[in-house]
Amino acid sequence: MAPYEALYGRKCRSPIFWEEVGERKIVDPTTLPWIEDAYEKVKIIRQRIQAAQSQQKSYIDNRRKDLEFEDGDRAFLKITILKARIMTGKGKKLKPRIHDVFHVSLLKKYYPDPTHVLQPKDLEIDESLTYKEQPVQLLDRKVKELRRKKISLVKVLWRNHGMEEMA
Template structure:
């Protein structure tokens, strides 16, 4: 049974004969060949859908395994609410956050710790020196590539302490 027929209790009317619910009557005999051609195409589509559905069903049936459970079986990622227990607060479970200087508008300034690497990005007609900056309160994976001139202007002390980065001219 088609899904439409299951939902609404009647067969779906085709767009060709929407005006009538009962027996189909064709008023204009000149359109009979078109109607027959459309009906043939609908039958072909239905046949191909049925073939595809049966093929998918056979694939699914071959891979499907009947599961049988016995009382006492433990199933992964499944638990019952009765297993849960009430949490009893314990001071050892409280994690102390790192001290971050937060101002009155609840923001803090990112400050660089050190320079990790350098590279030069080459565009068509210009070369841009970049440095990889490790920021305070962040891990190595959160280090970012920044334009060297901006970092040198804002944090000149980083360049005086670093052995890997020295001031060079870029041509």
């Protein structure tokens, strides 16, 4: 029994189950053509919903990959911590919360490659695993003019980054 029916003692009136309030009479659906039309429309709606659901399921199933991890495997974890810093001006409710639990869909398996290993070049990393950036040279300057503002753009060569990272 549905909660509505248990509370009010009658079924909820909806296009799927449209019941008159008051006395109940047994009516032959063939005598009233609109009842038969309503049943046919409900059947068509259910068929179309089922077709849409199966189409969406097949699309998702084709793109889904089964991930299997073993002890010692490495993986990438997709995180969006930096968005929290961008949203500091917004309300507290809109800030993303950090949890120690994440969904497996955020993992991507890592396949080791020796070219991925970076050797640190005299980096002074503190306890929070950060380091201080230091500029080496100013390479280019531009002034971008908007309608009412002028914005200065500066291209900087940083100490721990190469020339290919600037572009």
